[in-house]
Amino acid sequence: MSRAFKPKVVTANALLEGDAVWLTIDDRWTRDIAEAELMTDEAHADLRLLEALSRQSEIAGAYLADAAAGANGPQPTHFREAFRTRGPSNYAHGKQVDL
């Protein structure tokens, strides 16, 4: 049984700061997942990941993460990816205060 493809975003860590970034439709790296390109086609997602991986001087460790369409744009569906949009829970550090 082939499972339905879950929508994806391309995400990575910024090369210099190391924080989470997402790929936008116009090929920018954004720190706000809501601006990311949400991809519903598997082949297209794989291609976008390859393109992302070629941008070695901007990011490290790109991968595809599950996401869902929300009112303002893509949202994480798994708690790990949700933490990456915010930062740690023990201090007000990271995106929850920097963005």
Next chain:
Amino acid sequence: MYVYNDFDEAFVRNRVAQFRGQVERRIDGSLTEDEFKPLRLMNGLYLQLHAYMLRVAVPYGTLNAVQMRQLAYIADRWDKGYGHFTTRQNIQYNWPELRDVPDMLAALADVGMHAIQTSGNTIRNVTADHFAGAAADEIEDPRAIAELLRQWSTDHPEFQFLPRKFKIAVTGATEDRAVTRAHDIGLRMVRNAAGEPGFEVIVGGGLGRTPMVGKVLRDFLPKADLLPYCEAIVSVYNLLGRRDNKYKARIKITVHENGLEKIQTLVEDRFAAIRPTFTGHDQALLAVIETAFAPPAFAVKSSDGYQAARLANPAFRSWTDTNLAAHKAPGYAIVSISIKKHGATPGDATSDQMRAMADIAERYGHNELRISHEQNVILPHVHQSDLPAVYAALRAADLATANIGLVSDIIACPGMDYCALATARSIPIAQDIATRFDALKLEHEIGPLKIKISGCINACGHHHVGHIGILGLDRAGVENYQITLGGDGTQTTTIGERAGPGFSAADIVPAIERLVTGYLDLRTDANETFLQAYRRLGMAPFKTLLYPAEDQADAA
């Protein structure tokens, strides 16, 4: 304390310069991440969930005041004003930027520190009993041996590409405070029939996804044979260890799959072959190193003020009851500074706190500090008459929590708040448990209890050897916490047993509360610890506490 000689100094400086070049080439795009990753890991630089992380070695847990102040300076200058002390006697900085890391390493080199081999498939930071050189139950200070091992293992050409990471721990005491049986090599100092000190050599212990208690490879190894013998073990492992499957690559699996006897034969053969090539240089070096670990000049003075202060101040008395350990010198005490204030992140110290601890160590502690694997900081040598002043200074720095060895003295790995490998968070669980038991005002009545939490099966938080272990997992996209009971990390090392189905993040703290308050009813008297009660009674009554019959169905 050991001070870098010209060779060490040049080596570390050289490595900083090399890494600076590698970082530049990574930033300008001439190195890909795949090429850079092994280089950064060799220098302790990880990439985590929200940022890079720099892991700095505190060899055998020993620091002086100048080094501690430098750690504070690095935290302020290049991080967010704090550092995280870990179970392997390292300090981790959670927020460095890539461009700054070479400067951070240079700042470490300024005080004789580095981050070399704090990651990668090499011999890692050699850990030691955090009471080394001070403990009343010690044969000899094991840190000279640890330093010898550090020098031997650093950049050892044969051991830069081992099948997997390799961890060595050493203790000179009867009470095992270094978890030697959960290390790739554990060294316990013992005496032979003639009364000479040597080592019991333990091999193949480890936690992670396949926890194993180390096995005794040699009952007694003369001190002079230590380096060639360790070299023999690592070189047998280097050839025999599996490289086809990273989950089977640790020496614990090599020992398990080949059997202790075969490993013993191979190690003894290899040892016989290489022993003659050790012609005494290592022993000459050891003799020099030993002078660096000579005990401080202990003061002889009255302790009357201490007793009077204990009588006068109940808070001080309570702190002395929990946070002191027996010292070998008359009139002295070992002070454990709790980095586990209720509700705070276990092991995190602010730069102000680091400076305060450095000042106290300089003024009252013979300029020595230790990092314990339990994520606390130790002042190994404090005269009793100085304890009231030390306590007052610690209070002023918010470091006077009286909870060493109690419910709230929890080991917790960074978990999913920082770690890219995590399957669940561990820090908030530790915070909530500590806060809850503080509110119940029960922890002193409960007595000695070790809770240890890991955020995934890698077990960095030592959950397998916690009296109560908590393992955070991802169950169908939700954080879930599994409990193990009866673990022990001392000379009677035992891997804890799984109690049953896991608990949600909301249910785990109440479950721990039922377990611990239930134990109070199960124990024979106040002297029977949680672990003793568990050993006497077995799993059944504790399981009943965790899974009361009426909601057994929901607990799954």
